[in-house]
Amino acid sequence: MSHKWVTASDGVRLLVRVTGVDDAPTVVLVHGYPDNGSMWDGVAALLEQRFRVVVYDVRGAGRSDKPSGRASYKLDQLSEDLAAVVDEVQPVGKVHLLAHDWGSIQTWHSVTGDRLRGRLASFTSISGPSLDHAGAWFRAQARPNPKRIKNALVQWAHSTYILGFQLPLVPQLLWRTGAMGALIGRMDPAAAAPSTSDGLHGLNLYRANVFTRLSRPKPRNAEIPVQVLAPTGDKFVTTPLQTEIERWAPDLRVRRIVGTHWVVREKPHVIAKAAAELIDHVEGGEESRALKQARQGGFAHKLVLITGAGSGIGRATALAFADKGADLVITDINGSAAADTAKLLRDKGATVGEYTVDSSDAEAVEKFAQQVKEEFGVPDIVVNNAGIGLSGPFLDTTVKDWERLIDVNLWGVIHGCRVFAEQMRERAEGGQIVNVASAAAYLPSKILSAYATTKSAVLTLSICLRAELAAENIGVTAICPGIVNTNITSTTRFVGVDDVEQKRRQKSSSKLYAKRGFGPERVARDILRAVEKDKAIQPSTPEAKAALVLSRLTPGLLRAAAKLDVTP
Incomplete structure (x- = not known):
């Protein structure tokens, strides 16, 4: 590590630290308030393994000079400091920028200005909008649109501390008594104990710039690739304020990171990885799937993993996601069926990975999950669809029947949720888990005691898991189809009968479901809509929707209907 002093245009000295690979791309890290350059230690330690990393204490913070008076902290001067x-560190060529909070605010001023035009390669911004963009954004929210008005009010509620910073003496007193540091720590445990000196001098950032810029915004465009990392739990800067900037950043990528305002300290590996992906791409590397998603939105380039995709609902769902531009990973216990689905997907131009996996085998699922992560990355959407059918009286259902049914219908879902939810949590960019249950989960029948038990368990698991994973921005949806024309009828086992009767019932069930005429592609459409809206429970087919309502309004009626013999 080398240290050097850089003298700004007004004579203020800035302490600069340079680490990493000398001949690699240079990335400059700019910290916010009330931090100093040490805030970047975790991120810098990761980036310096591949890049040349520059960190400096901005004026008024750390070991850099601390001029008095708010005039020394205007954005134009801060931009000159960065320049x-x-x-000094890169006399020729371009640098990449990574900034947080007030560091991001001042960096936006440089990115959209003329002083460093032609010297900047990319910008990753965290929790700090351009004040000019913010001023224009607030004005746009005032138009008669309930959503916009709500966004503005929520952001103002998050920004009340800014008004307090304008008061004379009070914020200084809070800093000197330690009350301000304690308050920040309670609001965001990821924040480090701030320096009183940094807190006091940094007040000038707010007093010199905020109301001047917000009241008379002059938004300018960014001409370089920009990536916004918006923490979902930021108590100071809301996601809409940070991300609704397409008009000023034409080459924009937005990624919602699960974390607090100080996510830089909380999850340095996530920040370093995201920043490195943009740097690598701008330097000529392939654009990562995450960057493509952040740029295009929707299902485009989402990685969707579907079990039991060799036929029926699984295959139809894979084809529906492919039509929306998603990349697919599909599995089935029947390798040839998975291969057939993969061919259909590739014919649509989709990127596909196909695997033969027994979803009931915990060890096999764990190995498969690791393989997917290494070859494709972490799935954005996981559809646990693999399942089998079983019908007949409880007393004719053997322990072996129960074990096989629970292994596939319940343990298969548990295994999928467990391994992929952990990957999603570690990635910290959210996701969606879809568990295919059944209307049988809430529509009892005396001939479906075992099957309905497993599907009820899947429904309850989904509801509980949804509550648990909400803080990780991972949605969980239970899909509950009714009578759908798939090949499950030809493979369902009917217990307590001989082979001849078994085949007759399978054939009769298949005819009944075919006559019903509700195909798996319609369930697939419901699945996509449920993912888009992050629904907790999505019944599919009219009878499934009606039964869900009746289960809540007139459960006694359904209990009476359960006594009917509907054996085909």
């Missing part, structure tokens, strides 16, 4: 650092 002085860039000129």
Whole structure:
């Protein structure tokens, strides 16, 4: 590590630290308030393994000079400071920028200005909008649109501390008594104990810039690739304020990161990885799937993993996601069936990975999950669809029947949820888990005691897991189809009968379901809509929807209907 002093245009000295690979792309890290350059230690330690990393204490913070008076902290001067650092550490060529909070605010001023035009390669912004963009954004929210008005009010509620920083003496007193540091720690445990000196001098950032810029915004465009990492739990800067900037950042990528305002300290590996992906791409590397998603939105380039995709609902769902531009990973216990689905997907131009996996085998699922992560990355959407049918009286259902049914219908879902939810949590960019249950989960029948038990368990698991994973921005949806024309009828076992009767009932059931005429592609459409809206429970087919309502309004009626013999 090398240290050097850089003198700004007004004579203020800035302490700069340079680490990493000398001949690699240079990335400059700019911290916010009330931090100093040490805030980047975790991120810098990861980035310096591949890049040349520059960190400096902004004026008023750390070991850099601390001029008095708010005039020394205007954005134009802060932009000159960044330019002085860039000129010193990289006299020729371009640098990449990574900034947080007030560091991001001042970096936006540089990115959209003329002083460093042609010297910047990319910008990753965290929890700090351009004040000019913010001023224009607030004005746009005032138009008669309930959603916009709500967004503005929520952001103002998050920004009340800014008004307090304008008061004379009070914020200084809070800093000197330690009350301000304690308050920040309670609001965001990821924040480090701030320096009183940094807190006091940094007040000038707010007093010199905020109301001037917000009241008379002059938004300018960014001409370089921009990536916004918006923490979902930021108590100071809301996601809409950070991300609704397409008009000023034409080459924009937005990624919602699960974390708090100080996610830089909380999850340095997530920040370093996201920043490195943009740097690598701008330097000529392939654009990562995450960057493509962040740029295009919707289902485009989402990685969707579907079990039991060799036929029926699984295959139809894979084809529906492919039509929306998603990349697919599909599994089935029948390798040839999975291969057939993969061919159909590739014919649509989709990127596909196919695997033969027994979803009931915990060890096999764990190995498969690791393989998917290494070859494709972490799935954005997981559809646990693999399942089998079983019908007949409880007393004719053997322990072996129960074990096989529970292994596939329940343990298969548990295994999928367990391994992929953990991957999603570690990635910290949210996701969606879809568990295919059945209307039998809430529509009892005396001939479906075993099957309905497993599907009821899947429904309850989904509801509980949804509550648990909400803080990780991972949605969980239970899909509950009714009578759907798939090949499950030809493979369902009917207990307590001989082979001849078994085949007769399978054939009769298949005819009944075919006559019903509700195909798996319609369930697939319901699945996509449920993912888009993050629904907790999505019944599919009219009878499934009606039964869900009746289960809540007139459960006694359904209990009476359960006594009917509907054996085909």
